Amino acid sequence: MAVDVLTLSIVVAIYLLLIVGIGYYGYKKTKVAEDYMVAGRNTHPVVIALSYGATFISTSAIVGFGGVAANLGMGLIWLTVLNIGVGIFIAFVFFGKKIRETGKRLSAYTFPDLMGKCYNSPFLQYISGIIIILSMPIYTAAILIGGARFIEVTLSIPYETALLGFALIVGAYVVFGGLIAVMHTDALQGAIMLIGMTALLLLTYIHLGGVVAANTALTNMAHLVPEGLAAAGHTGWTSMPTFGSPIWMTLITTMVLGVGIGVLAQPQLIVRFMTAKDDKSLHRATLIGGPFILMMTGVAFTVGALTNVYFYQQSGQIAVTAAGGNIDSIIPLFITQSMPDVFVIIFMLTLLCAAMSTLSSLYHTMGTALACDVWGRGRECALSLTANKRGIMIMMVISILVAFLLPGSIIARATVIFMGLCASAFLPAFVNGITSKSPCVIGAKASLLAGAFVWFIWTVFVHAAESSVLGLSQFIFGVPSILSQPWSACNPLVIxxxxxxxxMVLFQIRHNRRMA
Incomplete structure (x- = not known):
């Protein structure tokens, strides 16, 4: 479908002017390291909520996981339940206040800095920073790919041009405006995302004849599930896979648990709590964050599954077949083929907002980890605005290079990989650090290293989705996975x-007994 170039140009120009204006606002408000890295610790609750939600919900959720829902079905909506229950309620109500108070008391500026100061351990700060700068570029590259793919399809411009332009525009306001610019642009982008996703849900059901007709049609398509997916446990797009089957293991352990739990240990999200002025701000933010996440993920997963109905009615093919086997292309293809021109423009902005809001936060997190926690750790340059700007630029370039190297259908997979690693390595030590009166530093080190090591081993040698691609298991043992089903479909996070x-618990118990 052709898009009115003039209308699109005007809309994009207005949007970019707003982004530039907010970026300039962040630049003028940024005077010291506290402003650049934690937004002055005085952010409005609405900005916190929308920034948190927009950072959490990216092209990964809309394009990547929407494509997964098109392939595996509406069972993915259980992830929405966990996103709200864990990612919003538990994160804000139980962890948020502790993070805010501890971060302010210890004058922590980044997630690794908070980890290090909770345990008075430079090692924990350093190793946390290393994990971030080694793993986050994969997630960042996936966000870049999601945004660039939609720009490519919508505007019919080369993918490489779309990716580079997208990356550089976001990098500009992050470098100059710091976290103040990042969070306030996030808030604007979050509001646009809410409008776009609401319209997407309504238009999809209208196009397919209403809620009952669309869902019934999708249910009646169960016999069209490809033989390979059916053999692996797929029972239809409106029902859960067979319990314990490979697809059930993938859906529950990788998608639902991997992201639903992994969100608690996301460095770029944890910093949001450190920007709050007081606990009251976090309480107010919770009331906004819950409905926002519901609309973002719930709509993406529902519409993703329903694309099967549309493509079958139009071409007699299910969604993944119509998209040429690339699940990352399903949502962009559905939008451009089925929606009115004006909505294509609105949704392009929605997707750009989703990608830019997450991308800007990842740039900021990676860059400050490099400059403050790894390269500048223990030195005066750790809190230098110039050093942190350079760190962001370096990590931006690395992420662009990674994006060009990653294969297709990688958006959701890269998200799960990053979130699973963060949860496995950081979560127990981090929670213990902000809640224990006398946290055990040896236990934190052992917990972080053990979680990261087990996650790595399971990823490389067992979890077939990664081990078969990496090829190390095949090279050493002669098989793509050293364990058979269902273990080869079990996400590393679960182990x-x-x-x-x-x-962490064993070391902390021993530590408490010694201190008693």
Missing amino acids: ALPVSLIV
């Missing part, structure tokens, strides 16, 4: 996080 937790 590594309990190991990390047990290690």
Whole structure:
């Protein structure tokens, strides 16, 4: 579908002017390191909520996980339940206040800095920073790919041009405006995302004849599930896969648990709590964050599954077949083929907002981890505005290079990989650090290293989705995975996080007995 170039140009120009204006506002408000790195610790609750939600919900949720829902079905909506229950309620109500208070008391500026100061351990700060700068570029690259793919399809411009332009525009306001610019642009982008996703849900059901007709049609398509997916446990797009089957393991352990739990240990989200003025701000933000996440993820997963109805009615093909086997292309293709021109423009902005809001936060987190926690750790340059700007630019370039190297259908997979690693390595030690009166530093080190190590081993040698691609298991043992189904479909998080937790608890119990 052709898009009115003049209308699109005007809308994009207005949007970019607003982004530039907010970026300039952030630049003028940024005077010291506290402004650049934690937004002056005085952010409005609405800005916190929308920034948190917009950072959390990216092209990964809309394009990547929407494509997964088109392939595996509406069972993915259980992730929405966990996103709200864990990512909003537990994160804000139980963890947010502790993070805000501890961060302010210890004058922490980044997530690794908070980890290090909770345990008075430079090692924990350093290793946390290392994990971020080594793993976050993969997630960042996936966000870049999601945004660039939609720009490519919508504007019919080369993918490489779309990716580079997208990356550089976001990088500009992050470098100059710091976290103040990032969070306030996030808030604007979050509001646009809410409008776009609401319209997407309504237009999709209208186009497919209403809620009952669309859902019934999707249910009646169960016999069209490809033989390979059916053999792996797929029972239809409106029902859960067979319990314990490979697809059930993928859906529950990788998608639902991997992201639903992994969100608690996301460095770029944890910093949002450190920007709040007081606990009251976090309480107010919770009331906004819950409905926002519901609309973002719930709509993406519902519409993703329903694209099967549309493509079958139009071409007699299910969604993944119509998209040429690339699940990352399903949502962009559905939008451009089925929606009115004006909505294509609105949704392009929605997707750009989703990608830019997450991308800007990842740039900021990676860059400050490099400059403050790794390169500048223990030195005066750690809090230098110039050093942190350079760190952001370096990590931006690395992420662009990674984006060009990653294969197709990678958006959701890269998200799960990053969130699973963060939860496995950071979560037990981090929670213990902000809640314990006398946290055990040896236990934190052991927990972090054990979680990361087990996650790595399971990823490389067992979890077939990654081990078969990496090829190390095949090279050493002659098989793509050293364990058979269902274990080869079990996400590394499900194994590594309990190991990390047990290690932390055992060391902390021993530490408490010694201190008694």
